[in-house]
Amino acid sequence: MANAPIPLIAGNWKMNTFHNDGHQLANDVAERMMNRMGPPVDVAVCPPITIAGSLCAFLAPTPIKVGAQDCSQLANGAHTGDVSAEQIANLGCACVIVGHSERRRDHHETNELVRAKAEAVHRTRMTAIICIGETQEERDAGKTIEVVTKQLEESVPESCHSGNTVIAYEPVWAIGTGRTPTSAEIAEVHQQIRDLLFERFDYDGFAIRILYGGSVNEKNAHDILRVPHVNGALVGGASLKSDTFWSIIEAVPKPSEVSAPVRVKA
Numbered sequence: 058m059a060n061a062p063i064p065l066i067a068g069n070w071k072m073n074t075f076h077n078d079g080h081q082l083a084n085d086v087a088e089r090m091m092n093r094m095g096p097p098v099d100v101a102v103c104p105p106i107t108i109a110g111s112l113c114a115f116l117a118p119t120p121i122k123v124g125a126q127d128c129s130q131l132a133n134g135a136h137t138g139d140v141s142a143e144q145i146a147n148l149g150c151a152c153v154i155v156g157h158s159e160r161r162r163d164h165h166e167t168n169e170l171v172r173a174k175a176e177a178v179h180r181t182r183m184t185a186i187i188c189i190g191e192t193q194e195e196r197d198a199g200k201t202i203e204v205v206t207k208q209l210e211e212s213v214p215e216s217c218h219s220g221n222t223v224i225a226y227e228p229v230w231a232i233g234t235g236r237t238p239t240s241a242e243i244a245e246v247h248q249q250i251r252d253l254l255f256e257r258f259d260y261d262g263f264a265i266r267i268l269y270g271g272s273v274n275e276k277n278a279h280d281i282l283r284v285p286h287v288n289g290a291l292v293g294g295a296s297l298k299s300d301t302f303w304s305i306i307e308a309v310p311k312p313s314e315v316s317a318p319v320r321v322k323a
């Protein structure tokens with residue numbers, strides 16, 4: 058048995074919040090975080106880029122990290138409207154979500170592009186939170202493992218290691234729907250992701266955090282966070298209210314409650 062990585066609870070605010078309510082939300086979570094006594098947990102919020110810079114400054118004295126929701130794969134130049142990983146790092150952000158299914162859907166992002174974005178994040182020494190997950194049709198067709206395997210193989214660059222990469226398994230059909238897979242279904246996919254990371258990155262693959270995302274809330278977080286190889290959660294809707302986000306943070310297991318079964322490489 059190896060020690061499981063410290064859980065990460067990351068809030069994805071999507072295209073929500075303005076300056077004032079965003080700062081209020083961050084303040085409410087930060088205050089509780091500063092006085093928290095529970096088991097170890099890392100917390101990040103990923104606000105819209107419009108307030109990421111001011112939140113970086115605001116949250117700098119707290120343990121809460123700030124992330125962006127996307128970045129360009131390019132470093133600079135004539136790309137109107139795009140924001141580079143370098144510019145995001147310069148704001149003080151610690152991480153960037155790449156390959157979220159809403160970007161894959163709305164902006165036709167491919168695995169290849171997602172990999173290039175993750176490489177851009179690594180170039181700036183931030184952490185890439187790389188999202189993968191199957192659609193309802195793919196699950197119904199029994200293709201979940203196949204789809205997730207391909208996405209992981211193609212979206213995860215060689216520059217990954219446990220210090221700069223988090224994988225988020227987010228079934229597309231569970232995002233914002235209130236529907237979640239069973240614990241057994243989550244366990245099956247997370248085990249597959251762990252095996253693939255082990256094959257590619259050897260023992261460091263055990264230290265790469267694998268988050269579950271998709272309709273995580275204060276009611277289901279306790280069970281989801283105890284599924285083997287679930288090392289935290291990427292939370293959308295429930296991260297927009299400090300009470301529910303806080304309940305999810307409080308649901309992280311003690312290190313003694315989780316085990317990370319390690320296979321020995323042949």
Ligand code: PGA
Pocket residue numbers: 069227231232233234270271272273291292293294295
């Ligand atoms: P949700 O979103 O928690 O609202 O389902 C999760 C996500 O898209 O990251």
